[in-house]
Amino acid sequence: xxxxxKVELNIEGRTLKLEQGLFAEQSTGAVLASFGDTVVLATCxxxxxxxxxxxxFPLSVDYEEKFYATGKIKGSRFIKREGQxxxxxxxxxxxxxxxxxxxxxxxMRNDVQIISMALSADMEVEPGxxxxxxxxxxxxxxxxxxxxxxxAVRIGYINDDNNEKKLIVxxxxxxxxxxxxxxxxxxxxxxITMVEAGAKEVPEDVLLQALEIAHTHIKKLCALQEELRAKxxxxxxxYESVDINKDVYDAVNNSVNDEAFDNVKxxxxxxxxxxxxxxxxxxxxxxxxxxxxxxxSEKKIKEVLSEKFEKRMRYNILEKEIRVxxxxxxxxxxxxxxxxxxxxxxxxxxxxxxxxxxxTITTLGSPGAAQIIDTMDEDSVKRYMHHYNFPPFSTxxxxxxRGASRREIGHGALAERALVPVIPDKxxxxxxIRLVSEILSCNGSSSMASVCxxxxxxxxxxxxxxxxxxxxxxGLVTGENGAFKILSDIQxxxxxxxxxxxxxxxxxxxxxxxxxxIKVKGLSLDxxxxxxxxxxxxxxxxxxxxLECLPDTKSELSKYAPLIMSIQIDPDQxxxxxxxxxxxxxxxxxxxxxxxxxxxxxxVVITSPNQESGxxxxxxxxxxxxxxxxxxxxxxxxxxxxxxxxFAEFAPGKEGLIHxxxxxxxxxVNFFIVLYLFFT
Numbered sequence: 001x002x003x004x005x006k007v008e009l010n011i012e013g014r015t016l017k018l019e020q021g022l023f024a025e026q027s028t029g030a031v032l033a034s035f036g037d038t039v040v041l042a043t044c045x046x047x048x049x050x051x052x053x054x055x056x057f058p059l060s061v062d063y064e065e066k067f068y069a070t071g072k073i074k075g076s077r078f079i080k081r082e083g084q085x086x087x088x089x090x091x092x093x094x095x096x097x098x099x100x101x102x103x104x105x106x107x108m109r110n111d112v113q114i115i116s117m118a119l120s121a122d123m124e125v126e127p128g129x130x131x132x133x134x135x136x137x138x139x140x141x142x143x144x145x146x147x148x149x150x151x152a153v154r155i156g157y158i159n160d161d162n163n164e165k166k167l168i169v170x171x172x173x174x175x176x177x178x179x180x181x182x183x184x185x186x187x188x189x190x191x192i193t194m195v196e197a198g199a200k201e202v203p204e205d206v207l208l209q210a211l212e213i214a215h216t217h218i219k220k221l222c223a224l225q226e227e228l229r230a231k232x233x234x235x236x237x238x239y240e241s242v243d244i245n246k247d248v249y250d251a252v253n254n255s256v257n258d259e260a261f262d263n264v265k266x267x268x269x270x271x272x273x274x275x276x277x278x279x280x281x282x283x284x285x286x287x288x289x290x291x292x293x294x295x296x297s298e299k300k301i302k303e304v305l306s307e308k309f310e311k312r313m314r315y316n317i318l319e320k321e322i323r324v325x326x327x328x329x330x331x332x333x334x335x336x337x338x339x340x341x342x343x344x345x346x347x348x349x350x351x352x353x354x355x356x357x358x359x360t361i362t363t364l365g366s367p368g369a370a371q372i373i374d375t376m377d378e379d380s381v382k383r384y385m386h387h388y389n390f391p392p393f394s395t396x397x398x399x400x401x402r403g404a405s406r407r408e409i410g411h412g413a414l415a416e417r418a419l420v421p422v423i424p425d426k427x428x429x430x431x432x433i434r435l436v437s438e439i440l441s442c443n444g445s446s447s448m449a450s451v452c453x454x455x456x457x458x459x460x461x462x463x464x465x466x467x468x469x470x471x472x473x474x475g476l477v478t479g480e481n482g483a484f485k486i487l488s489d490i491q492x493x494x495x496x497x498x499x500x501x502x503x504x505x506x507x508x509x510x511x512x513x514x515x516x517x518i519k520v521k522g523l524s525l526d527x528x529x530x531x532x533x534x535x536x537x538x539x540x541x542x543x544x545x546x547l548e549c550l551p552d553t554k555s556e557l558s559k560y561a562p563l564i565m566s567i568q569i570d571p572d573q574x575x576x577x578x579x580x581x582x583x584x585x586x587x588x589x590x591x592x593x594x595x596x597x598x599x600x601x602x603x604v605v606i607t608s609p610n611q612e613s614g615x616x617x618x619x620x621x622x623x624x625x626x627x628x629x630x631x632x633x634x635x636x637x638x639x640x641x642x643x644x645x646x647f648a649e650f651a652p653g654k655e656g657l658i659h660x661x662x663x664x665x666x667x668x669v670n671f672f673i674v675l676y677l678f679f680t
Contacts, residue, residue, distance in 0.1 A: 003021045004019060004020070004021040004022050005019070005020045005021055005228060005231045005232055006018065006019045006020075007224050007225075007227045007228045007231070008224075009220060009221065009224045011035075011169065011170060011217060011220075012168070012169045012170060014035055014036050014125070014170065015034075015035075015036075016033065016034070016035050016130070016133065016221075016224070017032075017033065017034040017035075018031050018032075018033055018133075018134070018137050018224065018225065018228050019031065019032045019033075019034075020032075020137075020141050020228060020232060023041055024041065024043045027043040027044065027045050027138075027142075028044055028045045028046050028142045028143070028144060028237070029043065029044045029138040029139060029140075029141050029142025029143070029144065029234075030042065030043045030044075030138055031134050031137040031138040031141060031228075032134075033130050033131075033133055033134035033137065034130075035125065035127075035129075035130045036122050036124065036125060037120060037121075037122035037124075038118075038120060038121050038122045038124075038125060038127045038130055039069075039118075039119045039120040040116055040117065040118055040119065040127055040130045040131045040134045041116070041117045041119055041134070042114065042115070042116045042117075042131065042134035042135040042137065042138040043114070043115050043116075043138055044112060044113065044114045044115075044135070044138045044139050044142050044144060045112070045113050046110050046111070046112050046142070046144045046237060046239075047110045047111040047112075048110075049110065049240075050108070050109035050110050050239065050240050050242070051109050051110070051111060052109075054109060055303070057101070057104055057105075057106070057108055057109065057112075058109065058110075058111045058112070059097070059100075059101055059104065059111075059112050059113075059114070060111075060112075060113045060114070061093050061094075061096050061097040061100070061113075061114045061115075061116075061135070062085070062093055062113075062114070062115050062116070063085070063089050063092040063093040063096060063116045063117075063118075063128070063131055064082070064085070064089065064115065064116070064117045064118065065082065065085070065086060065088070065089045065118055065375060065376035065377070066082065066117060066118055066119060066376060067082060067376050069118045069119055069120050069121045069127075069376055069377075070121050070123060070376055070377050072376065074374070075374040075379075076374075086373075086375040086376075087409055087413065088375055088378070089375075090406050090409050090410070091409065091410060091413055092116075092128040092131060093406070094406060094410050095128055095132060095152075095184060095186075095194075095196060096114065096116060096128075096131060096132050096135050097114075098186075098194050098517050099132070099150050099152075099186040099187075099193045099194040100114070100135065100136065100139070100146075100148070100150065102193070102518065102519050102520070102521070103146055103147040103148050103150070103188075103193075103521070104145065104146060104147075105145050105239070105241075107241040107242045108145060108239050108241070108242070109239075109240075109242050110239050110240075112144060114135050114138070114139070116131040116134055116135050118131065118376060121376065121377050123173070123377060124172045124173065125154075125170055125171075125172055125173075126154065126173065126176075126377075127377070128184075129152045129153065129154050129170070129184065132150070132152035132186060133151060133152050133221055133225075136148050136149045136150045136151070136152075136225060137149065137225045137228060140225045140226070140228065140229045141228060141229055141232050141234055142234060142237075143234035143235050143236050143237045144237055145236065145237065145239060147521065148188065148222075148225070149188070149221075149222045149225035149226065149229075150186050150187060150188055150193060150218075150222065151186070151187065151188075151189075151217070151218035151219070151220070151221025151222045151224075151225070152184065152185070152186045152218070152221070153169060153170070153184075153185050153186075153214040153217045153218055153221070154169070154170055154171060154182070154183065154184050154185075155167055155168070155169060155171075155181065155183040155184075155185065155210040155213060155214050156168045156169075156171030156175050156176055156179045156181055156182065156183070157179050157180040157181035157183075157199075157202060157206065157210065158171065158175050158178065158179040158180070159178075159179075165180065165206075167181075167206070167209060167210050167213055169213065169214075169217060180199060180200040180201075180202055181197065181198075181199045181200070181202050181206075181207075181210065182197060182198045182199070183195070183196075183197040183199070183207070183210050183211075183214070183514075184196040184197065185210075185211060185214035185215070185218065186218070187214075187215055187218045187522055188218075188222060188521060188522050189218070189219050189222040189223065190521065190522050191215075191521065191522020191523050191524060192211060192214075192215055192218075192516075192522055192523050192525075192528065193518055193521070193522050193523070194516060194517060194518070195211070195514055195515065195516040196514070196515050196516075197511075197513060197514035197515070198417040198418075198420065198512070198513050199421070199506075199510070199511050199512055199513065199514070200421045200510075200512070201421060201467075201506065201507055201509045201510030201511065201512060202510050202511050203510050203511070204511065204529075204532045204533065204536060207511060207514070207532065208525060208528065208529055208532070211525060211528060212525060215525075245300060248300045248301065248304055249304055251287055252283060252287070252301060252304040252305060252308070253308075255282075255283045255286055255287060256279060256282075256283055256305070256308070258308065258311075258312050258315070260279060261279070261308060261309045261312040261313070262312065262316065263275060264276050264279070264309055264313075264324065265324050265325065265326065266324065266325060267325045267326070267333075267354070267355075268355055268443070269355065269396070269443055269492060269493075272324060272493060276305070276306075276309060279305060280301070280302055280305055283301060283305060284298055284301050284302075287301060310496075310497035313493070313494075313497055314477050314479075314497060314498075317329075317477045317485050317487070318477055318479045318483055318484075318485055321485065323487070323494070324491075324493060324494070325354075325491065329485055329486065329487055329488065330486075330488045330534055330537065330538070331488065331489075332353070332472075332488060332489045332538055332541055332542060333353050333354030333489055333491070334353070334354065335351075335352070335353050335542055335545040335546075336352045336545075337349065337350065337351050337352070337452075337456055337545065337546055337548075337549035337550070338350045338549070339456050339457070339459070339460040339549060339550050340460055341359070342361065344560055345361050345362070345363065345558075345560075346362050346363055346364045346461045346557070346558045346560060346561040347361070347362030347364075347457045347458060347459075347460040347461020347462070347463070347558065348360070348361050348362070348457055348460060349453050349454075349456035349457040349459075349460050349550075350440075350453065351449050351450075351452040351453035351456060351546070352441075352449070353445070353448075353449055353452075353489065353542070354443055354444070354489070354491060355441055355442070355443035355491070356439075356441060356442050356443050356444055356445055356446050356449045356491075357439070357440045357441040357442075357449070358437050358438070358439055358440070358446060358449035358450045358452070358453040359437070359438045359440055359453065360435055360436065360437045360438070360450060360453035360454045360456070360457040361435070361436050361438075361457060362433065362434070362435055362454075362457045362458055362460070362461040362463065363433075363434045363435075363436075364431040364432070364433060364461060364463075364557070364561045364562060365431065365432040365433075365434065365562065365607075366431075366432060366562060366564065366595045366597060366605070366607030367383065367426075367430055367431075367432060367564075367597040367605045367607070368432075368595055368597045368607070369432040369434075370382055370383040370432045371385055383426065383431075383432045383433065384416070384419075384420065384423045384432075384433045384434075385416065385433070385434050385435070386412050386413075386415045386416035386419065386434075386435040386436075386437070386450075386454065387404075387412050387434070387435070387436045387437070388408050388409075388411040388412035388415060388436075388437045388439070388447065388450055389404070389408060389436065389437065389438050389439065390405070390407070390408050390411070390439045390442070390446065391438070391439070393440075394439045394440055394441050394442045394446070395442050411446070411447040411450065412437070412450075414447050414451075414503065414505075414513060414515055415435075415437060415447055415450045415451045415454060416435075417512070417513045418451045418469055418471060418505035418506075418512050418513035419435075419451065419454055419455065419458075419465075419469055419512070420512070421466070421507075421512050422465045422466040422467050422468075422469055422507065422512070423463075423465065423466075424463065424464050424465065424466065428464065429463060429464055430564050430566055430605050431463075431561075431562075431564055433458075433463065435454045435457065435458070437449075437450035437453060437454060442492070443491050443492045444473065444489075444490050444491035444492045444494065444495050445472070445473035445489065445490060445491075445495075445503070447471075447473075447503060448471035448472055448473050448503055448505065451469060451470065451471035451505050451513075452469075452470050452471060452542060452546055454469075455468045455469050455470065455546065456546055456549065456550055458553075459550050459552070459553040459554065460550065460554060461554070461557065461558060461561070462553060462554040462555065462556055462557040462558070462561075463553065464553055465553060467507040467508070467509070468507065468543060468546060468547065469505055469506065469507055469512055470505065470506070470539045470540075470542040470543040470546060471503060471504065471505035471506075471513075471539065471542075472488065472489055472503070472504055472505075472535050472538040472539050472542060473489065473490050473495075473501060473502065473503045474486060474487065474488060474489075474490065474500070474501075474502040474503075474504065474531050474534065474535050474538075475487035475488075475490035475494050475495060475498040475499075475500055475501065475502070476498055476499045476500035476502070476518070476523075476527065476531070477498055477499060478499050478520055484527060486527070486530055486531050486534050488534055488535070488537075488538045489538060498519075499518060499519050499520045500516065500517070500518045500519070500520075500523065500531075501515075501516070501517050501518075502515075502516045502528075502531050502535070503515045503516070504532065504535040504536075504539065505539070506536075506539055508540065508543065516528075562607045562608060562609060563607070563608045563609070563610065563611055563614045564605060564606065564607050564608075564614075565605075565606050565608075565614055565615075565618055566603055566604065566605045566606070567603075567604045567606070567618060567621055567622065567625075568601075568602055568603055568604070569602045569603075569604055569621070569625045570602055570625070571600065571601065571602040573602070573624075573625045574598055574600075574602060576624050576625060577596075577598060577604065577621055577624055577625065578598070584624065585598075588617055588620050588621070589617075591616075591620075592608070592613045592614075592616050592617040592620070593608070593609060593613050594606050594607060594608040594609075594613050594614060594617045595607040595608075596617065596621075604621055606618055606621070623654075624654075626654070628650070628654075628656070634648075634650040635650075636648035636649060636650040636656070637649045639655060643660075644659065644660055645657055645658050645659045645660045645661075645662070645663065646658050646663065
């Protein structure tokens with residue numbers, strides 16, 4: 001601890017502290033970041049040797065939630081230790097990973113592991129932003145080859161005291177919940193590198209203002225980390241660059257010219273692969289017959305040819321505005337939609353754009369089917385959820401099926417966030433809603449297909465969404481001297497070889513979600529402005545195609561969907577409905593076959609498999625909570641005879657005295673009588 005170094009920065013009234021030399025001295029780099037009472041420890045470790053036999057940079061990033069950070073003990077009765085990461089932790093890990101990964105050397109194959117641990121959380125500001133800044137700072141002071149630093153900022157859009165909307169930096173949980181925008185922006189001192197947002201129909205110009213404000217603070221955060229690095233003066237760690245065989249490049253370049261790749265075109269993956277394989281076969285056959293076959297392996301030759309194809313594709317886009325499938329830069333692939341494709345589900349739809357096809361199913365359940373969230377900083381109930389599945393057959397591959405990957409969780413969260421603003425309020429539509437998007441075929445932008453398919457599926461199920469939502473993925477190709485071209489609706493090969501994956505969802509009135517990842521060092525606001533405007537045109541086109549398939553939400557729910565009705569009772573009467581030890585409510589459930597959920601406000605929600613059972617249960621609840629009025633008629637059961645009269649049960653658990661003077665003077669056939677009860 002003798003070599004401790006610290007820097008500080010005030011961000012809109014809160015102080016961010018970065019400290020090095022305090023913890024984790026055996027890691028390659030470690031920084032303790034404090035933002036208010038939120039404390040995150042970020043560490044990074046680089047292996048001494050490169051990993052052989054791989055063609056990618058082996059980076060792993062984990063964000064760990066610790067329940068002790070908020071003074072909590074895990075809710076499970078049997079498991080108190082933190083187990084597999086929550087969905088929020090996985091999404092935060094992805095937020096850390098995505099802006100850092102492009103800034104490592106492309107020819108490095110040494111393992112790098114980044115772990116960020118939330119040690120303390122003040123429950124005011126979400127700790128994920130602090131974790132991103134801490135991870136970047138840990139890399140900066142480590143000496144690991146890294147073209148950083150990056151800074152991260154969260155931006156909100158709220159109503160101020162004068163009820164006027166304004167953008168704010170680092171909003172609290174409450175401000176995010178009540179506000180119109182939750183925007184995470186990461187960038188270097190020169191440009192923005194990652195964007196993630198959920199919004200309530202925010203206009204494009206407001207979003208651009210938010211990005212501009214964010215980058216102002218990002219520059220300060222980068223300067224803070226550079227100040228820390230200057231104090232420590234770490235030595236850059238050397239690494240063994242991945243082998244680049246110049247002889248193979250020269251031999252391939254002599255065997256095939258760039259113009260040969262102009263014929264590698266097609267509207268499907270298969271068409272492109274066939275034409276590319278033809279070139280590969282010719283070059284491999286020629287080189288292996290004329291030169292050393294061991295030196296010129298198929299793998300090395302294919303790698304060089306793939307790189308040449310990508311470069312030629314980028315050249316054709318930049319110089320000729322020609323895409324591999326012949327589309328214009330802003331042209332959308334053919335769109336087709338179908339609804340009601342599955343007979344017994346509550347709602348279903350297929351959305352297809354080009355070769356990308358998503359089947360989304362809506363399932364409606366009782367309020368009791370809502371998901372209970374138990375994480376480090378959140379105890380809540382979630383009544384709307386979206387799950388995304390990406391089976392291997394969707395890309396024509398054969399792979400083992402495992403649990404949901406981080407990518408699947410991330411894409412599901414993006415689609416969920418896109419639709420949150422249009423999901424009906426609970427008092428309007430009390431159902432729990434689960435959407436599942438099955439990607440049946442993928443050639444780019446499957447997450448946006450799941451958004452479009454989900455909108456149609458909800459409408460098919462009769463869910464009264466506020467507005468339909470569509471989505472589109474935008475691409476980018478950059479060249480020398482600031483040249484660039486923006487692509488609408490990118491397919492797989494354009495995503496892989498391009499410089500940006502920019503996903504935008506929204507209604508006709510504004511943006512509901514945003515996600516941007518780039519492979520270059522950053523984007524200017526001018527490029528983002530043009531990308532957003534072009535995305536708006538694409539979203540509107542796709543939305544029109546969706547509405548041609550299903551113009552309005554269906555007026556009735558599926559006959560297979562549960563029936564839900566609600567009754568508002570006085571909160572003081574909740575105990576009457578529940579009964580001693582739950583006896584009353586359990587009897588109602590057993591007699592009618594319904595589910596009953598009671599909220600603290602006195603809202604009783606009855607979920608029934610059919611109308612008859614639901615009405616029966618509702619009548620029982622009403623009778624239990626009914627407060628009688630003078631002059632009303634009841635069919636009552638005589639439960640006790642006395643000399644001065646009889647006690648009659650006119651509702652479950654409610655009795656009234658019938659004075660002897662009010663009884664019939666004639667013989668009563670049975671103990672069920674029609675009477676008037678008078679109450680004073």
